[in-house]
Amino acid sequence: MIKHRYRINNVILRTVAKLVSLIILTLAVYLFLAGHHSPGGGFVGGLVLASALVLLLIVFDIETVRKGIPVDFKKVAAFGALLSVGTGFGALIFGENFLSQAFDYFNLPFFGKTELTTVMIFEAGVALVVVGVVVTIILSISEDE
Amino acid sequence: METLVTILAGVLVTVATYLLLSKSLIRVVIGTAMLTHAAHLLIITVPGLKIGSVPILGEGDAGPVDALPQALILTSIVIGFAVTAVSLVLTYRTYQEIGTDKLDQLRGDQDE
C-alpha cells in the first residue's frame, strides 16, 4: 500500500505512448515493405521498429517490456543474420552466383498483382539484426547498475 | 556549395581532433564517432554535390544523381555504429575495472 502514495504518475505519457508506438510500428512495417522501389527497406524499417521498442522501454520499464515481448534479442539478431546469409547460400542450391536473388509476380488475394522477391527475406534478416542489436545494446547499457 | 560543405567537414575534423586529444575516455569515443561522420560528409562532397534528381525509380525527369557514395556512406555508418558500440562497451569495462575514465590514470607498468 505504501508504494502507491508516491508513485510517479505517468498516465498521460503511458496512454499516448501506447498509441504512438502503434503508429511507429505501422510505419516500420510500411517502410520495410516499401523498400524495394522507394526509400525504406530492412535497415530503416528495423531501426524504426527498434525505436518503438526503445520508446516503450523508456516510458515503461525493462520488466514490463520483457513480459510483453519474451524473446532474447541476441538470438533475434543472430537469427536475422542467419536469414540474410542464408539467402546468399540459397542461390548456391540453384546453381546461381552467390547472393543472386529471384523475383516473380503473384496474384495475391486482396493485394492484387504483387511482386515477391527473395530480397524480401534478406531484408527481413537485416531488419531482425538491426532490432536485435539495437535493443541488446540499449538493454546491456542500462541493465547493470 | 562544395567549398562550404568541405569547410564544414574540416570543422568536424577539428572538433573531433580536440575531443580525441582530451583526457576523458568518453570524449575520445565521441571524437572517433565524429571523425567518421566527417569522412562521410567528405565522401558525399568530393565527387560533387547533387546534379540531377533523386536516385529512385519513377522520381524526377532528369538523370538521377550518382547513388554510390550514399551506399558507401550507409555501409560506413553501420560499421561506425558497431565500432562506437564496441568502444563504448570497452570504455564502460575500463571504468568498472579502474574506476575512472581518465586516460592518464591508465598508464602503468606492464606487470602491475
Added chain:
Amino acid sequence: MTVDGTIEFIAALLMLSGAVMALLSAIGIMRFPDVYTRSHAGTKSSTLAVLLTLLGAFIHFASDQGFYSVRLLLGIVFVFLTAPVAGHVIIRAAYRANVKMSDTTIEDELKGVLQQVKQDAEADRTETGEIMSEDKKEELKHQEE
C-alpha cells in the same frame, strides 16, 4: 487564376502562415522569462505551425499530383498527438527538478502538494527501510556515535 491555381495558392499560403507562426513561436521562446512560459511558445504555437505547413503540403500534393498522402496526414496526427505530451513531460521534469520560476510569477499552486507528497513518501520509505534521506542518514550516524 484557375481553380487549381487558387488551390495551390491556398496551399502555399497555409505553408507561409505556418512559417510565420513558427517565427512567432521562436520569438516567444527567446523573449519569455522562464521555462514554464517558454514551453507555451515551444509547444503550442510550433505545433500549429507544423499543422499548417503539413496541411499545406497535403493540399499541394492533392491538387498538383492527385496524390493523397497518408503519410502527411499521419504526420499531422502524430505531431498533434505527441507535441503536447512532450511539452507536458518536459515541464513536469523541470518542475520536479526545481527550475526557478520568473520573479513575476504570482502563484505556484503545486508548491504545497509536491512538498507534502515527497515528505510522505520519504517517511514511508524510511519506515520500510527502502530509502533514506541524507538528513536521516546523518542523524543515524550521530546516534551511533
Added chain:
Amino acid sequence: MIEIMLTLALTLYGIAIAISVIRTIIGPSLPDRIVALDMIGVMLVSCIAIISVSYGTKAFLEVILILAILAFISTIAFSKYIERGTIIDSRRDD
C-alpha cells in the same frame, strides 16, 4: 508567386531555427535547452515538407514521420533523465 512564397516560408523557418539554436546555447537551465531542441525538431519536420513541395517529389515524406518520431523519443528520454536520473528503469515502480 508560389515559388517565392515557399522560399519565404523556408527563410522564416530558417530564422526560427536559428533563434531556437541560440536558446539552446544560452538557455539557463537544462529544460530550457530541451524545449528549444524539441522545437527545432518539430520545425525541421515542416522544413522537409516545404522542401519536398518545392522539389515536387514524394521521396522525402517518410523522413517527416521519422524525424517527428525521433524528436518525440529524444524529448521523452531527456525529460525522464532530468526527472529521475535514469532513462530506462529496470523495475516497474507503481
Added chain:
Amino acid sequence: MNNLIAMPMMLPVLTAIILIFLRPYIKIQRTISLIVMIANIGISIYLLQLIQSNGILRLDFGGWEPPFGILFVADSFSVILVLTSSIVTAICLLYAFSSVEKSYEHMFFYSFINLLVAGVNGSFLTGDLFNLFVCFEIMLLASYILIAFGGKKGQLRESIKYVIINVISSWIFLVAIGYLYAVIGSLNLAHLSERIAEHGQTPIITVISIVFLTVFALKAGLFLYFWLPGSYSVPSTVVGALFGALLTKVGIYAMFRFFSLLFYHEPAITHTIIGVLAGLTLVGGSIGAVAYKDIRLVASYNVVIAVGFILVGLAVSTQSSLEGAVYYLVHDMIVKALLFLLVGTMIALTKETKLDQMSGLIRNYPLLGWMFFIVTLSLAGIPPLSGFIGKVLIGGGTLENGSYILLALAFISSIFVLYSLLRVFLSSFWGETIISKDEEIPMKKGLLIPCALLTIGSIALGLGAESLSVYIQDAAQVLVDPQLYIDAVLSSD
C-alpha cells in the same frame, strides 16, 4: 562464375552466426570451427589447382557484372594467403582447445575467431576497394573484442589504444577512398587500374596513393608500428598468435595489391618511399627486438622486422623479389604463429614474462626447447628451413635493382633476429633449471601438438619449396603484370 571463391569468407561468417545459437555446447562449437577451417584448406587447395588450369577466377555477387557489382577475385597470390591463413587458424584452434579458459568459450570466443578469419580471407579475396574496407573492418571489430578477452588492466589499456589507432586509420582509409572515387569514379580494382593506366598517374593520384600507403602502413606496422608491440603482447596466447600471423599480413597484402595493380606508374616516388620506410622499419624493429627483456615484446618486434623485410621485396619490385616476398609472407605467417605459441607456452609454464627470470627450461621440456631453436633458425633464414628461400630471392632482387642499402639493412636485420631469439633461447632454456621436478607443470599434449605441426610445416615449406614454386611464380607473375588481373576481371564470359 565459381561459387567456391566466396566460401573462405562466407563459411566462417555462417559458422560465427550458428555458433551463437550453440552457446552452451562447447564441444560442438570446437568441432564445427575446426571442420570449417579444414574445409577452407581443402577449398583453397582446389582453387589453387583450378587457377593453374583456368587462370584467374572471379565471382560476381548476385550476377552483377564488373565494374558495376561487387566481386571476389581469386588469383594465386590471394589463394596462397587464404590457404596459409586457414592452416594457421586451424592449428591455432587446436592450441585453443586446451589453452583457452572455459569462460571465454562461453563468451562466443570461437564466433569471434571465425569472424576474424572471415575478415582476413575476405580482404585477400575481394576485388573491390570498398569491400576491402568492409572486410578490414570486420576483421578489426573481431580483433577489438578478442584483444580485450580477459579484461585485465593492461589488456584494456592496450585495446583502447588499438581501437583508437585503428579507428583513425580507418578514417584515413575512408577519406582516401572518397578521394580516389572522386578522381577516377570507380571502386573496382581492375577498372581503377585500367583507368589510371589510360589517363596516366597524375600527381593527384600519386598523392592519393601516398594516403593509401599511410593507411596500410598503420595497419601493417610499416614504420608506423608504435602501437604494435603493446597490443600484440597483451592478449591470450592464441589470439596473439593469430594477430601476429594474420593481421599485419592483411595490410601487407593490400599494399602489394595496390602498388602492383593500381599505382605502379611512378615507382620513383611511391616505391622509393616504401623502400625508405621498410629500411627504417627494419632498423626500428631490430632495436626493439634486442632492447626488451619481455619475451612477448621480443616476439612482437620480430613481427615488425618481418614487415620491413617483406616490403623490401615490394620496394624493389622485380620478378624474383616479388616471388621472394610471397614466399616469405607464407613462411612468416606460419613461423610467427609458431613463435607466439611457443612464447605463450613458455609464459604459461613458468608464469614469468622476463627472459632473465626463466632458465633451464630445456631440462623440463626438451621438445619445446628444440622447437624454439628451429624457429630461431627458420626466422634467421638458415637453410634448409623455410625462411631461407624468401631471403635469398629478395636479396637477389635487391641486387638486380642495385638497392644495396636495403640489401645490407635486410641482412643485418636477420642477424638481429637471430641474436634476439638466441638470447631468449640461451637465457631461458639453458642454465640452471628453476623448476624442480615436483613443481613441474606437466606439458599438455594439446599445447605441444599444434606447435609440432607448425614446426613440421616450417620444415616442409623449406624442403618442399620446389613443389610450391609453380604457384608462387604464378602469384608473382600477376603482381608483375597487372594486365593479367585486369583482363580476367573485365572480360565478360
